[in-house]
Amino acid sequence: RRPVTLVYFPINSLERPLELTKNYFRSRRDCLEYVAAMYNHYVAQRNMGAKDEANKAHSFYSNAIRTYEWMLKAGF
Incomplete structure (x- = not known):
C-alpha cells in the first residue's frame, strides 16, 4: 500500500461543510463517530x-458517509 496522509477532521467543526470532502479521518472509527455525532446534531436542529443548521448538518454527515465508503474501498 502506498502511504497516504490522513488529516483529522474534528467532530466540532460544524462551520466548514465544504472542507469535509477534502479532509479525511484517522480511522474508520473516527469517521463513524463523526457520522453519529453529526446525525444527532441534525436531528436536534431539525426538531x-x-x-x-439542520441542512448544514445533513450535508456533513452525508459527506462523511461517502468518506467512510471511500475508506472501506481504499482499505483503511
Whole structure:
C-alpha cells in the first residue's frame, strides 16, 4: 500500500461543510463517530425548527458517509 496522509477532521467543526470532502479521518472509527455525532446534531436542529443548521448538518454527515465508503474501498 502506498502511504497516504490522513488529516483529522474534528467532530466540532460544524462551520466548514465544504472542507469535509477534502479532509479525511484517522480511522474508520473516527469517521463513524463523526457520522453519529453529526446525525444527532441534525436531528436536534431539525426538531428545533432550525432549518439552515439542520441542512448544514445533513450535508456533513452525508459527506462523511461517502468518506467512510471511500475508506472501506481504499482499505483503511
